[in-house]
Amino acid sequence: MKIAVFSDTFFPQINGVSRVLGKYLDYMDRNGIEYILFAPEKDERPYKGTIINLGGVKFPLYPELKISLPSQAKLKKHLDDFQPDIVHLITQFSIGLAGMKYAKTHHLPIIASYHTNFDQYLSFYHLPFLVKPVNKYMQWFYSFSQINFCPSQETLRQLRLIGLRNLEVCPNGVDQELFSPQFRNPQLRTLLSVDEKTPMLLYVGRIAWEKGLGVLMAAVKNLDQSGVSFKLVLVGDGPAREQLAKSSPDNVIFVGYKSGLELQELYASADIFVFPSTTETFGNVILEAMCSGLPVVAARAGGVIDNVFDMYNGITFQPGDPVDMAKSIKVLIEDHELHSRLAANALVYALSKTWDEIFDKFFAHLQEYSVQ
Numbered sequence: 607m608k609i610a611v612f613s614d615t616f617f618p619q620i621n622g623v624s625r626v627l628g629k630y631l632d633y634m635d636r637n638g639i640e641y642i643l644f645a646p647e648k649d650e651r652p653y654k655g656t657i658i659n660l661g662g663v664k665f666p667l668y669p670e671l672k673i674s675l676p677s678q679a680k681l682k683k684h685l686d687d688f689q690p691d692i693v694h695l696i697t698q699f700s701i702g703l704a705g706m707k708y709a710k711t712h713h714l715p716i717i718a719s720y721h722t723n724f725d726q727y728l729s730f731y732h733l734p735f736l737v738k739p740v741n742k743y744m745q746w747f748y749s750f751s752q753i754n755f756c757p758s759q760e761t762l763r764q765l766r767l768i769g770l771r772n773l774e775v776c777p778n779g780v781d782q783e784l785f786s787p788q789f790r791n792p793q794l795r796t797l798l799s800v801d802e803k804t805p806m807l808l809y810v811g812r813i814a815w816e817k818g819l820g821v822l823m824a825a826v827k828n829l830d831q832s833g834v835s836f837k838l839v840l841v842g843d844g845p846a847r848e849q850l851a852k853s854s855p856d857n858v859i860f861v862g863y864k865s866g867l868e869l870q871e872l873y874a875s876a877d878i879f880v881f882p883s884t885t886e887t888f889g890n891v892i893l894e895a896m897c898s899g900l901p902v903v904a905a906r907a908g909g910v911i912d913n914v915f916d917m918y919n920g921i922t923f924q925p926g927d928p929v930d931m932a933k934s935i936k937v938l939i940e941d942h943e944l945h946s947r948l949a950a951n952a953l954v955y956a957l958s959k960t961w962d963e964i965f966d967k968f969f970a971h972l973q974e975y976s977v978q
Contacts, residue, residue: 607972608640610685610714612705613696614673616645616657620863621812622890623721626778627696631655633965642688644681644701646672658684660701676704690714692975697721698747706750715975718751719776720744720765723908726885730816745769752975755968757888758909776968777912779961780893787899787953789867789874798839798859805836805939808876808900810869810891811883813844813860818882818905823854824928825882825935830855834936838880841872873898877945878938884925886910896920897956901948903934917944919952 611630615623627643631653634641641655646662658681662672681704693709695702695718702718709716725740748754748770755776756762762773792802800806811817819840826838838858840850851860864872873879879895884907892902892913902920904910914920921938923930938945 607692607969608688608690609634609642609692609694609972610688610690610705610708611641611643611694611696612701613643613645614662614699614701615697616643616647617649617651618647619672620865622778622888623696625890626721629779629781629961630965633961637969639969640688642684642690644676644684644705646674646701656684656688673699674701676701678704678707681705681708685712692717692972694972695719695751698744702747706747710750716751717972717975718748718754720748720754720756720761720770721887723761723764723885723887725768727816730814741768748772753971758912760907760911761887761909774971776971777959777964778888778890778893779959779964780890780897780956781961782897782957784870785873785894785897785956786870787874789870789898791871791875794871794875798837798861800837800839805878806876807836807838807878807880807935808841808872808895809838809880810841810873810894811881813840813842813847813850815846816883816885817844818884818926819846819850821882821905821926821928821931822880823850823858825880825931826855826858828928828932829935830857832932832936834939836935836939839872839876841869870898873900876900878903878935879920880931880935881905881910882931883910884908889913893956893959896952899949899953901938901945901952903931903938905931913955917948919948919955921948 613627617624635654644658646660648657648659660674660676662674685708692715693705695705725737728734728736754773757777762775840860841864843863879900879902881904884905886908888909902914904914904922905925906922907925914922916922921934923934
């Protein structure tokens with residue numbers, strides 16, 4: 607089976623989609639599956655497949671991403687030489703559209719993935735009038751696929767409500783060699799001015815309003831007023847960082863983007879993972895935190911609820927409610943037995959979510975739709 611993959615995001619861009627795509631390519635490399643990937647940028651790692659760098663310009667609402675305007679003639683030459691059996695559309699923007707056009711013209715089966723709730727982001731950028739047109743576009747774009755994969759049951763439910771069909775859940779996994787409690791580093795906590803007696807809260811993700819960080823900051827202030835001692839470390843960057851940093855109390859630390867061993871140690875050196883976002887289709891960072899031995903406090907919304915089970919591996923709170931979030935964090939800080947139990951359950955749960963098992967099932971589906 608030969609697969610042509612089209613994505614509007616890839617490494618070195620840092621986001622959930624690029625990370626999942628990287629795992630997808632790793633799996634194909636290990637299993638001898640031939641592929642060609644069209645993306646705006648090219649990762650420097652030595653992949654076995656062909657990576658076509660199409661270039662692009664920054665997307666205004668999401669500057670970390672690039673929008674490409676690919677030449678259909680250039681794509682056609684590469685694809686005619688490659689002769690794919692199936693086309694996989696990772697994203698629904700310009701590169702995804704170019705892949706769809708080629709597949710339709712050449713009567714190739716199309717599968718598509720849905721990763722990001724852009725319609726939910728619009729209200730955070732004062733563009734609610736675009737929700738209906740965006741949903742209409744989604745209905746149109748995904749109507750050409752034989753199967754549309756999404757990462758959670760909650761996302762599948764939401765997509766059905768806006769009219770998408772041929773849906774199948776394909777969840778994400780976690781790299782269990784990269785994330786582990788073994789990476790806990792007391793020296794890192796010292797560098798962050800967090801002693802072992804002070805609970806360290808951790809957030810990892812884009813520093814943007816659609817991630818619910820206004821709720822998180824309000825919860826922090828509520829905890830401070832209650833006299834709870836803790837430090838909050840935020841890993842990531844984005845358009846809300848400057849404003850949030852200016853208004854945050856002294857026990858909040860912004861450390862920017864981190865990767866590799868630095869990120870692994872930050873996860874494992876924390877005590878509680880906090881995640882206020884209500885717009886997630888899955889929430890990869892949730893599994894990374896659990897695999898690092900952290901219980902999770904998360905909003906009871908979106909794809910997150912597929913993995914966070916209240917009072918089993920974390921505590922969920924009412925979406926958008928900073929008081930309820932603060933209450934949930936306080937419970938885990940003060941109840942050490944509960945914290946230990948939820949942390950242990952979180953680790954066991956994350957260890958059951960292997961990428962190989964997920965991709966084995968995924969490629970079994972693809973075989974059904976390939977032209978071979």
